[in-house]
Amino acid sequence: MGLIDRLDAGDPRALPRLLTLIENRDPAGLSALNVLYPRGGRAHVVGITGPPGSGKSTLVAALIAAIRASGRTVAVLAIDPSSPVTGGAVLGDRIRMMELHADPGVFIRSMASRGRVGGLAPAAAGAVAALDAAGFPIILVETVGTGQDGIDIITLAQTVVVVQVPGLGDGVQAIKAGQLEVGDLLVVNKCDLPGSETLARLLRQSAEDLGTEGWDVPVLPISAATGDGLPDLLGAIDRHRSYLLASGEGDRRSSAAASAAVMTGLRAAIERRIAAGSSEAIARLLDDVAARRMTPDSAVAGLLAALDRAPGSGHPVGDQRGG
Amino acid sequence: MTQPAPAAPGRPIRVLIAKPGLDGHDRGAKVLTRALRDAGFEVVYTGLFQTPEMIASAALQEDVDVIGLSILSGAHLALFPRIMEALRARGLDDVLVVAGGTIPGEDIPVVRDMGVAAVFGPGTSFAEIVEFLREHAPARDDAA
Ligand SMILES: Nc1nc2c(ncn2[C@@H]2O[C@H](COP(=O)(O)OP(=O)(O)OP(=O)(O)O)[C@@H](O)[C@H]2O)c(=O)[nH]1
Numbered sequence: 001m002g003l004i005d006r007l008d009a010g011d012p013r014a015l016p017r018l019l020t021l022i023e024n025r026d027p028a029g030l031s032a033l034n035v036l037y038p039r040g041g042r043a044h045v046v047g048i049t050g051p052p053g054s055g056k057s058t059l060v061a062a063l064i065a066a067i068r069a070s071g072r073t074v075a076v077l078a079i080d081p082s083s084p085v086t087g088g089a090v091l092g093d094r095i096r097m098m099e100l101h102a103d104p105g106v107f108i109r110s111m112a113s114r115g116r117v118g119g120l121a122p123a124a125a126g127a128v129a130a131l132d133a134a135g136f137p138i139i140l141v142e143t144v145g146t147g148q149d150g151i152d153i154i155t156l157a158q159t160v161v162v163v164q165v166p167g168l169g170d171g172v173q174a175i176k177a178g179q180l181e182v183g184d185l186l187v188v189n190k191c192d193l194p195g196s197e198t199l200a201r202l203l204r205q206s207a208e209d210l211g212t213e214g215w216d217v218p219v220l221p222i223s224a225a226t227g228d229g230l231p232d233l234l235g236a237i238d239r240h241r242s243y244l245l246a247s248g249e250g251d252r253r254s255s256a257a258a259s260a261a262v263m264t265g266l267r268a269a270i271e272r273r274i275a276a277g278s279s280e281a282i283a284r285l286l287d288d289v290a291a292r293r294m295t296p297d298s299a300v301a302g303l304l305a306a307l308d309r310a311p312g313s314g315h316p317v318g319d320q321r322g323g
Numbered sequence: 324m325t326q327p328a329p330a331a332p333g334r335p336i337r338v339l340i341a342k343p344g345l346d347g348h349d350r351g352a353k354v355l356t357r358a359l360r361d362a363g364f365e366v367v368y369t370g371l372f373q374t375p376e377m378i379a380s381a382a383l384q385e386d387v388d389v390i391g392l393s394i395l396s397g398a399h400l401a402l403f404p405r406i407m408e409a410l411r412a413r414g415l416d417d418v419l420v421v422a423g424g425t426i427p428g429e430d431i432p433v434v435r436d437m438g439v440a441a442v443f444g445p446g447t448s449f450a451e452i453v454e455f456l457r458e459h460a461p462a463r464d465d466a467a
């Protein structure tokens with residue numbers, strides 16, 4: 001029996017296996033997505049982003065409990081960085097969620113960023129599509145702990161929760177740029193620690209400039225550790241979902257997400273084809289740029305021309321095991 | 324000490340590192356976790372005090388190739404059969420299970436009989452562990 005049939009039959013091993021195949025761009029995973037993708041589009045995808053150590057995973061664990069208490073099942077995709085040098089990764093987000101293991105209504109998957117910058121992983125969108133198709137009404141995506149540049153989550157989540165904590169950096173200056181702007185909700189976590197009121201006040205000032213017609217960005221003090229403020233947070237997440245559906249903003253975001261997914265995929269595909277193509281010709285181009293015989297732009301034009309000539313090439317070759 | 328060579332590009336091996344039982348020493352497990360990362364593995368680290376059910380459920384959802392159990396409490400003879408049983412109950416018979424920590428020599432055959440593929444004692448080099456995992460991680464052949 002194929003994995004999709006096993007998924008439909010309720011085999012608990014099917015979804016994890018499908019996610020692995022999707023993550024590895026295995027042809028079987030890509031063809032599974034052809035079946036799964038059209039089934040999706042129902043889940044509320046919620047991004048949880050914020051600096052390293054701000055309590056994202058602890059918050060996800062607390063949110064899971066609140067979501068379960070509201071009678072819904074929930075899936076989590078938790079992303080941690082891959083080492084750019086070795087390609088390996090320590091996936092540690094799950095530590096905070098281990099207590100939830102006995103609940104069949106909770107599915108948690110860790111994923112390495114595998115070279116992608118911006119807070120997500122190359123296969124994050126594919127994995128979310130599979131979790132969506134598997135029927136989870138709400139999917140939490142924890143990004144890599146990032147500073148200002150980790151804003152790719154807006155291409156995947158309908159609702160973005162930005163987590164901030166007191167005592168990081170020098171006040172608003174540290175948080176003003178980039179990341180706040182992608183937040184539909186701003187959370188001040190660790191409100192059991194000193195400084196959280198000041199931070200919440202500063203964030204409320206910034207939040208006045210954020211938001212869209214019909215949605216004021218709330219600033220919510222919580223403690224993921226004690227559970228303080230968690231019901232309010234889930235309430236605000238659900239309210240944002242209703243706002244998206246009622247206002248048409250949800251449709252606008254879906255179109256933007258679709259276009260971002262295609263562009264990201266296109267970029268990755270071009271990189272793979274370049275990597276699989278005639279490396280000698282590419283090396284010559286790069287040499288020419290380094291020696292200033294050619295501009296980077298001309299090299300790009302050369303590479304694009306080479307792409308037109310290269311035979312179609314798809315999937316990464318080679319396997320680590322048995323080698 | 325020499326680092327193991329980074330893995331060739333391709334599908335990284337996924338490993339779950341867990342500390343079953345009640346001893347609170349996770350330094351060894353953390354050091355091994357980082358060494359495996361440096362060798363190109365993707366390592367799900369699950370922390371201290373894991374029950375057999377927690378380990379098996381995480382291994383299932385994370386679809387790992389390998390489970391590494393780190394144990395210093397001396398409770399391996401009690402814990403390992405329960406862990407293996409929890410894995411079997413979820414159909415995870417094909418996952419490679421290895422163990423490290425303080426397991427006395429006379430217990431090693433017993434533990435291996437339970438289905439633990441290798442026991443890495445305190446002196447084992449990371450390179451040796453990496454080699455073993457690369458060689459023995461189960462092959463896969465999935466159809467969607
Ligand atoms: N005092 C206090 N500590 C917290 C709270 N939430 C999380 N922490 C602690 O903050 C530390 C980091 O928590 P994580 O949940 O791992 O943070 P994270 O943002 O997921 O970290 P990365 O994934 O590594 O970026 C841990 O020691 C948590 O126990 C909170 O509400 N109050």
Ligand SMILES: [Mg+2]
Pocket residue numbers: 056057058092093142
């Ligand atoms: Mg985390």
